[in-house]
Amino acid sequence: MRRRTGYILILSMMSLLAIGIVMLFSTGAFAQDSRGDMYYFVKRQMVWLMIGGAALVTAATVDYRVWARWWPWIYGAAAVLLVLCFVPPIGMKINGAWRWINLGFASFQPSELGKVAVLFSLAWWYQRYEAESSEFLRGFIMPLCVAGFIMGLIVIEVDLGATALIGVTALAMMFVAGTGLRWLLPLLGIGLAGLAVAIFHIDERMGRLLAFLDPKKYALSEGLQQWQALLAFGAGGVEGMGLGSGRQKMLYLPYAHTDFIFPMIGEELGLRFTLLTVFCFLLILLSGALIAMNAKDRFGMLLGFGITVLITVQAAINIGVTTSLLPNKGMPLPFISYGGSNLAVSMLLVGILVNIHRQGRREPKRRTRVVPASSLAVRF
Numbered sequence: 001m002r003r004r005t006g007y008i009l010i011l012s013m014m015s016l017l018a019i020g021i022v023m024l025f026s027t028g029a030f031a032q033d034s035r036g037d038m039y040y041f042v043k044r045q046m047v048w049l050m051i052g053g054a055a056l057v058t059a060a061t062v063d064y065r066v067w068a069r070w071w072p073w074i075y076g077a078a079a080v081l082l083v084l085c086f087v088p089p090i091g092m093k094i095n096g097a098w099r100w101i102n103l104g105f106a107s108f109q110p111s112e113l114g115k116v117a118v119l120f121s122l123a124w125w126y127q128r129y130e131a132e133s134s135e136f137l138r139g140f141i142m143p144l145c146v147a148g149f150i151m152g153l154i155v156i157e158v159d160l161g162a163t164a165l166i167g168v169t170a171l172a173m174m175f176v177a178g179t180g181l182r183w184l185l186p187l188l189g190i191g192l193a194g195l196a197v198a199i200f201h202i203d204e205r206m207g208r209l210l211a212f213l214d215p216k217k218y219a220l221s222e223g224l225q226q227w228q229a230l231l232a233f234g235a236g237g238v239e240g241m242g243l244g245s246g247r248q249k250m251l252y253l254p255y256a257h258t259d260f261i262f263p264m265i266g267e268e269l270g271l272r273f274t275l276l277t278v279f280c281f282l283l284i285l286l287s288g289a290l291i292a293m294n295a296k297d298r299f300g301m302l303l304g305f306g307i308t309v310l311i312t313v314q315a316a317i318n319i320g321v322t323t324s325l326l327p328n329k330g331m332p333l334p335f336i337s338y339g340g341s342n343l344a345v346s347m348l349l350v351g352i353l354v355n356i357h358r359q360g361r362r363e364p365k366r367r368t369r370v371v372p373a374s375s376l377a378v379r380f
Helices: 002-030 040-061 066-084 110-128 136-155 160-177 181-201 203-213 224-236 261-269 271-293 298-322 340-358
Strands: 091-094 097-102
Touching (some): 002 261, 002 271, 002 340, 040 340, 097 110, 110 136, 110 160, 110 298, 110 340, 160 181, 160 298, 224 261, 224 298, 271 298
Antiparallel strands (some): 091 097
16 A cells, blocks of 8 residues: 555546646636636646646655755745735735735745745754754744744735644644644634634624625625535536536636635536545545655655645635635635646645655565475475
């Protein structure tokens, strides 16, 4: 099983990519900003898919331990780019949030690079100070500051979802590294309290919370997306309405090609493909966990674990939101939703997992005992 983990990981990712491209063909033509080109989003996604493929191959072939040497540069680049989000015309304000920078040919979300920077920095830190992992200063405060700086830059962009995702991943890595629960649990409580305060002081977020509690009551306002998503799942049933036959993408369900593409899978392809999507993410979770457990050093173990948590928790949040199990929060479904930044970074992270697997501890080959033919002779 351990030898096939890498193949299972790649096969799961490729299945999700295939579902994503097919659904983008179906939904992209009806998006408001398709600019009159029914293949506009598919063509742009294919460009990012090639960039992500190149990143995956590079990460899979380059020794993953090189990231332990490059993390300060990646961390610094992420911090600079996050600051540039607030500097027009480089930074772009979309829907009231400063989350993008203009690359000329496309836009990029620096928070995606921020996720990678936190993964690399924490994995390096806990490898460098392995003996002090349970101490208060080097095992808790200083790693928290490293992750907290990037999270602070992201939260002021008004991106609570990405901040919470990085926070959950960082806490999980700290716990696995040996940080005591007596410090992590109070920190988790403080984080949840801070998130609640932010929600209650931002009218838009408060409206989303109320809509989550009663989607039908807010079906024409803050709960529109989640209500229409539920209608999409109900219309699709087990068999689905057929590829291209969905109705919600026809401007009924906003962002049907990005954050809410999962309900479109349910409406057009049915329960079987939504369960297949969830199953692929479960395979990524199990494969990533096995790869991390069999890494040949502490850096690889922590990095592999952090990557696995980051990808699968993001998927769980997206699926939870689109099925009304969580309050509405815009977050793409990895490998499926339209969005070049997340696609390229997710494929890069999978490439790193593959490299950790390739260099991980191998199962000892079973030695077959050769019995001499003479010993098989029956003596009389």
